[in-house]
Amino acid sequence: MESLKTPRPRFRAVMNIKTWLISFSPTTLTSAFSSVTLGTALAWYLDNRFNPIIYIITLTALLLAQAGVNLVHDYYDYLSGVDKLYRASGFSHRPHPIIDLRLSPRSVITVGYALLLVAFASGIYLFTLIGWLVLVLALVGLVIGVGYSIPPLKFHYRGYGEILAAIAMGPLVTWGSYIVQTGIYTNPAPLVVGIPNGLFTLLILIGSGALEIDACRAVGKITLVLLVGIRNTKYVVYITIALMYLAIIASAILHYLPYTSLITLLLIPRTIRLAGPLLSGDENVVRSRWKELRNLWAGPFSVRLIILIILIITMIIARIYPPLSV
Template sequence: MKFKTWLLETRPQFLLLSVVLVLLGTAISCHQGHFNWLKFILTTLGLVLAHASVNVLNDYFDYKSGIDLETTQTPFSGGSGILPQGLLAPRGVYRLGVGCLLAALLIGIYLTVVSGWQLLPLVVVGGVVIYFYTSYLTKWLVGEIWAGLGLGTLPVLGTYFVQTGGYSLEALVASLAPGFLTANLLLLNEFPDFAADKKGGRYHIVIALGKRKACHLYAGLMAMTYLCIVASVVCRLMPPLTLIGLLSAPFALKAISTTFKHHDDVQKMIPALGANVITVLSTDALLALGYFLTRLL
């Protein structure tokens, strides 16, 4: 029972994003003829640990600030609820978050040694952002940007580098859509937490713009995601089969329309939050599939 509680504290249902991002970075490298099983496994483990650390430390710092005591919890936002329920001690949760971070950094350092020093800046930036994300970055109107970079663009680039030993324009271009998607994932999840975040001292885009204007930004970023995919294919920077990433558009449209209609109603926003998660995961996965199919066909 205790193990299950610790596992739930990491919010494992959201860690699939890390796996999909590694798959995309690996798919791009496979498309170019590079693949190493051990590096793939270690990269996946490292990013999952880093993601778990973000989730756990976010829970800890939000509990300490009082935010999680005020939020209306949904299946997609509002934290795990474990600390407010008293199921685990805050100090133990903090140690878990730091432990996951240290383990991720050790893997990152090893991959830097075997793949090249150019990976080190990503590892260092990732470690700093993970630790200070909730306690500082979410208060400076940059949380969405760092979320998009840290759990979108940079993992794809980092995975590609680990496999190939270098960076490329194709990998950079292919990493843009995941960055937009993850930034949008956080942006929409901020709607239900608006009042609690404002009271707890956070300052993010939804607070800065207001919910109505933030709806337009959300729709705009989603449009940018799909335009980026199409433009990259048209400019021959990504293979044509990556256009299957557009198949997630119906979920995106559902999230957008529901958000515009019900942005002030937390319960009615839940379908939008769910559609948003499906959009993010399916788009990233379909892009990876497009690269794998290009390699095979």
């Protein structure tokens, strides 16, 4: 009988680890992964610089930072009541660590801050290797991440949190990842090439904001969807998608990316289709198609990752066969 009882603590420990991993919202971590990997790939493509150890440190730091921001955000949305109301509506675009996974609020906020602290410590280490701008970028990212939900800043409650998140998780992370590989601060390439990933992050946040619109109204949380109105959200979505792919076109024209990267333009119809419920301008349509809207960020192969794969493959091919890069 003893031999049957001994695995139980180990099983509980494994389940607890799994619960915490789910609480990090792993489907959202593709944002950090894409930007860090893209910035690193640009350093190799444009400047023939690649340090795998620096890449691993940078990627780990950004994944931990985003996971920490997710936990802190969920904690404060739980306190405000918006997540309770949202779950009561019957929608669920990802498991909530407190409501769904039954983690204690105190443990969620503690682990969230701990992850952010470790990520910032990694930024300090990279600062000692590269220079002061890395520390500045780490501080800016920390302010945006922590201020996204935490009083008194509460960017996500004031109508511009999604914009700041898009800037941070797109151009800034791509730029920072390029800098730590090359030590070059003045090249605008990673800022331009990082725009599509940031705008895809914006699309995801608009989608989740549309699903939470009633709950946000009830607690006075002003998301971008509420700020512009559900009827006008479709225009924001169209502009966002247009700018995503225009940034890739501009990157190719400026020789930041090879011309073969324009293959990504074939993904425009798929991107528009994924954002379809948001283009209706009707709250009832968004509610009825909420599972479809989840595919914007929860699909097995998101458009974001497909774009990343195409860009990296075209950069590799262009380095092997240089005529394709011009």
